[in-house]
Amino acid sequence: MDFATAITILIDGLVFSSYLFLVSVGLTIIFGVMKILNVAHGSFYAWGAYTSAYLIGIWSNSGLPDAGTFLMIAVAALLVGVVLGLFLERCLIQFMYGRDEVIIVLATFATFLILEDLILVVFGVDPYFAYQPMMVLGSTQIGGIMRDVYSLTLIGLAAVVGLILWVGLTKTKWGRLLTAVIHDREISVAMGIDVTKVFILTFVLGAVLGALGGAYVAPTVSVAPGFGIDVIVLSFAVVVIGGMGSIPGAIIGALIVGIARAIAVHKLPEVELFVVYGVMVAVLVFRPEGLFAPAKARKI
Numbered sequence: 001m002d003f004a005t006a007i008t009i010l011i012d013g014l015v016f017s018s019y020l021f022l023v024s025v026g027l028t029i030i031f032g033v034m035k036i037l038n039v040a041h042g043s044f045y046a047w048g049a050y051t052s053a054y055l056i057g058i059w060s061n062s063g064l065p066d067a068g069t070f071l072m073i074a075v076a077a078l079l080v081g082v083v084l085g086l087f088l089e090r091c092l093i094q095f096m097y098g099r100d101e102v103i104i105v106l107a108t109f110a111t112f113l114i115l116e117d118l119i120l121v122v123f124g125v126d127p128y129f130a131y132q133p134m135m136v137l138g139s140t141q142i143g144g145i146m147r148d149v150y151s152l153t154l155i156g157l158a159a160v161v162g163l164i165l166w167v168g169l170t171k172t173k174w175g176r177l178l179t180a181v182i183h184d185r186e187i188s189v190a191m192g193i194d195v196t197k198v199f200i201l202t203f204v205l206g207a208v209l210g211a212l213g214g215a216y217v218a219p220t221v222s223v224a225p226g227f228g229i230d231v232i233v234l235s236f237a238v239v240v241i242g243g244m245g246s247i248p249g250a251i252i253g254a255l256i257v258g259i260a261r262a263i264a265v266h267k268l269p270e271v272e273l274f275v276v277y278g279v280m281v282a283v284l285v286f287r288p289e290g291l292f293a294p295a296k297a298r299k300i
Helices: 004-032 041-061 067-091 101-123 132-137 149-170 173-184 184-188 195-220 225-241 247-267 268-288
Strands: 138-142 144-147
Touching: 004 041, 004 144, 004 149, 004 173, 004 195, 004 225, 004 247, 041 067, 041 101, 041 132, 041 144, 041 195, 067 132, 067 195, 101 225, 132 149, 132 195, 138 149, 144 149, 149 184, 149 195, 149 247, 173 184, 173 195, 184 195, 195 225, 225 247, 225 268, 247 268
Parallel strands: none
Antiparallel strands: 138 144
């Protein structure tokens, strides 16, 4: 393998890992706190992408500076995450607490299908192209390879989000409240913690992260129907590999999936569709709970 190919694989793998992390970390936070396996999480990603592309188009068509399209990305992520996340939690998820996992998966999968069809009603069937943020940042040369700067900023965004989540969950009062709820919901209620409020804020946070992944990726691709299907499958692979409910697991799982996929794309394209699931199976054979599954509190 020559140097240029190695650099290309590394960068492609990190970029792909970064967007997978943004989506999957929201999924794993929701499961870790609420024990809800939310298949509809892919809808946050798709709605974030469509809303971002739509707002970027409106901004650009208004003759405003293209630099402002980055603001539209943030607005789309917050708008979709807060509105759609809060709506789903209050109208569906709150009735799933304590239910059998199969019922939860079926209910959230049905919700995912409904939201996918609703996208067609709201945004139509034509693809959206929101290339303006990429044009603003231009391109640069790394190891003799030309890369667009926008994709590289996705790596930085994922690193910042990961750092903020780590600090928030380990160094703040809110993080300690989440830890208490994760380990023992009943005792948390007895100690006066408003578990309902914790659940709502956790679900909205996960929704915002999922929408942010879609909103930030939108300028790099054609946003078309079915946009959220692939990502939810890959996100489940990431959290299964890393360990359900583990943020470090989401980081490592995303890196494993991203790098493995990049190697397959450049060296063995015929196995690209199978390499992610091959890695997942290999991990589950030796670590059924995932590589970094959080420790379970022992009740005595």
